[in-house]
Amino acid sequence: MDVTGQDFHRLLPSILGAIADAQFVAIDLEFSGISNQQKSRTRAPRQNASGKVSLQSRYEEERSAAERYQVLQMGITCVGESLERGVYVLRPYNINLNPFPDENMNIQRDVTLQGRAMQFLYRHNFRIEDSFPSGVHYLSRAEEAEERQAEAQLRARNVGPIVQLKEDDTSSLEFMDRVRQEVMAWKSQPVIKPDFLNIAPIGHNQPSYLDRGLNSFQRLLVHQYIRTEHPDLTTSTRQGFIQIRNNDKERQDAERQYQNKTFEDRISRQVGLRWLIEAMNGGDLSALNPESFIPADEANRNAITTKFNDVRSRLKGNSTVLVGHNLFLDLIYLYACFFGPLPDKVEDFQRIIHDLFPRIIDSKYLATHNNPDVAAFNLEQLDRMLDQQAQPVIELHPGHTKYVTASGPAHEAGFDSLMTARLLIRSSVKLETIGQYVEELPSPTNSEFYTPPEGEGDDLIDFKDVPEQLAVIDRTSSESSSRPSSGVATSRTTFSHITRFDLLGDLSDEIDPFTLQPKISFPEIQLKRDAECKIDNETGRRLPAWDSDFWKVYGNKLRVNGTMEGVCNLGSWPQ
Numbered sequence: 001m002d003v004t005g006q007d008f009h010r011l012l013p014s015i016l017g018a019i020a021d022a023q024f025v026a027i028d029l030e031f032s033g034i035s036n037q038q039k040s041r042t043r044a045p046r047q048n049a050s051g052k053v054s055l056q057s058r059y060e061e062e063r064s065a066a067e068r069y070q071v072l073q074m075g076i077t078c079v080g081e082s083l084e085r086g087v088y089v090l091r092p093y094n095i096n097l098n099p100f101p102d103e104n105m106n107i108q109r110d111v112t113l114q115g116r117a118m119q120f121l122y123r124h125n126f127r128i129e130d131s132f133p134s135g136v137h138y139l140s141r142a143e144e145a146e147e148r149q150a151e152a153q154l155r156a157r158n159v160g161p162i163v164q165l166k167e168d169d170t171s172s173l174e175f176m177d178r179v180r181q182e183v184m185a186w187k188s189q190p191v192i193k194p195d196f197l198n199i200a201p202i203g204h205n206q207p208s209y210l211d212r213g214l215n216s217f218q219r220l221l222v223h224q225y226i227r228t229e230h231p232d233l234t235t236s237t238r239q240g241f242i243q244i245r246n247n248d249k250e251r252q253d254a255e256r257q258y259q260n261k262t263f264e265d266r267i268s269r270q271v272g273l274r275w276l277i278e279a280m281n282g283g284d285l286s287a288l289n290p291e292s293f294i295p296a297d298e299a300n301r302n303a304i305t306t307k308f309n310d311v312r313s314r315l316k317g318n319s320t321v322l323v324g325h326n327l328f329l330d331l332i333y334l335y336a337c338f339f340g341p342l343p344d345k346v347e348d349f350q351r352i353i354h355d356l357f358p359r360i361i362d363s364k365y366l367a368t369h370n371n372p373d374v375a376a377f378n379l380e381q382l383d384r385m386l387d388q389q390a391q392p393v394i395e396l397h398p399g400h401t402k403y404v405t406a407s408g409p410a411h412e413a414g415f416d417s418l419m420t421a422r423l424l425i426r427s428s429v430k431l432e433t434i435g436q437y438v439e440e441l442p443s444p445t446n447s448e449f450y451t452p453p454e455g456e457g458d459d460l461i462d463f464k465d466v467p468e469q470l471a472v473i474d475r476t477s478s479e480s481s482s483r484p485s486s487g488v489a490t491s492r493t494t495f496s497h498i499t500r501f502d503l504l505g506d507l508s509d510e511i512d513p514f515t516l517q518p519k520i521s522f523p524e525i526q527l528k529r530d531a532e533c534k535i536d537n538e539t540g541r542r543l544p545a546w547d548s549d550f551w552k553v554y555g556n557k558l559r560v561n562g563t564m565e566g567v568c569n570l571g572s573w574p575q
Helices: 008-021 037-043 055-068 115-123 128-134 141-159 170-187 216-229 249-271 274-280 301-315 327-338 346-356 363-368 379-385 413-434 436-440 550-554
Strands: 024-031 071-082 087-096 196-199 233-238 241-246 322-324 360-362 394-396 557-559 567-569
Touching: 008 071, 008 087, 008 274, 008 301, 024 327, 024 413, 055 327, 055 346, 071 327, 071 413, 087 413, 141 249, 170 196, 170 216, 216 233, 216 241, 274 327, 322 327, 322 413, 327 346, 327 360, 327 557, 346 567, 360 363, 360 557, 363 379, 363 413, 363 557, 379 413, 394 413, 413 550
Parallel strands: 024 322, 087 394, 322 360
Antiparallel strands: 024 071, 071 087, 196 241, 233 241, 557 567
């Protein structure tokens, strides 16, 4: 499903609900540029005899790139389980980002496009010009804090130090003489009409007047004069002039409340895509006002608000299992884009990421751990290798049919996140069925972030030796039969299970905002998180439970090829 800036807030509650229900969430990012590793290593050659650099050196290269370039597209696939039918149900979203902040914000961003990266994206049908009018806005935590500080300083402009005018500043002295005369004349009226006084430049109402209005220094002088000499009056800035009124507490309170609401609504909408990131890491969504996505004419406002509050309470403090492929780079860009400045040391980065997302899985590590034969395979190749694995059964949610065929748009973030989700499910089930991982349970070390260099072996996946319960089921006939896997998928639907939904188009305009069920009559799909699921795992139909020993071996480890360590260890897997 494509999500644009125009429909993001309409779809926001349903996406949050999908994250709350998900067993795990797979992500993928596309960037406006990446590091030039060869050039970087020429400058700082910290490498061994084999040409591999240290993990710290690689981190510095990628951090420098993430500080310069932007995330242009994000794919999110929420994976749930249907209890009744014993299948995994995938909800993929493809989201273009708008890197330009709202023009009413104080935040400024430099947007940098790398020629080689943009050529690569263009070859895969990504158009940067589509991001600007239809992309989703975002605001990092650091940028939000900066914006709030700027707003506080703006509101405090009336309580600054007293400015004394110099005798030779004749224009300012004449201006303030006129202001005093106008204020005193207005206050001396027996009945003050109107109940306000506008201070504007001389001649502002003449046809020949071309200036913009009071400059910032003149506005400061008016605010200061009223505050110090007329405490019974109050000032407010308008476009080009200052308005003076009697100091009415109720009016002041109402105006302050209006300013606060306007500012918070603007922040909430600008935070945009970060709301999904906050939901994934169990962050605080209390500032997300339902009014930002519920239409004014919605008849079921109370019911939608109740559902949203339930989703928000389930998400708070309950971080999802985050999955990606070759995730080291994505996490660096993810943090720079949605959280703030990256730390200098990779060890600090590891701890920060582990605090934000305690359970992370890199499908690249899962597929290549002690299995050098597939180290050079890309995501699409690995996905096809396991495409004919019959169990577990994987299908698309009925509201998400954009990627229903095998010829999906490679390097579109939404499709790549979908392939990542499938790869995680199938490879982990196969590995757990083989069971060799139990010989590799980690032993305690002095540092939980330490990972020794890996040796070679072949204990991951033998693509020619598939356990019987994982044999391919031929679904082209009414009778199911097993056959040996060829190791490479044939050209057919990319999903292991063909449903009546395969022929449907994208139903994003005809779905309930929370369940994403189509408005036509289909069987209800009930999706639950791990603790509520009862699908039998003895026949290889379900990925290992999150509290199993399996994830002590494969969880919280990121593959980083070209480094001496080979792996970035994010810390122990929580039980």
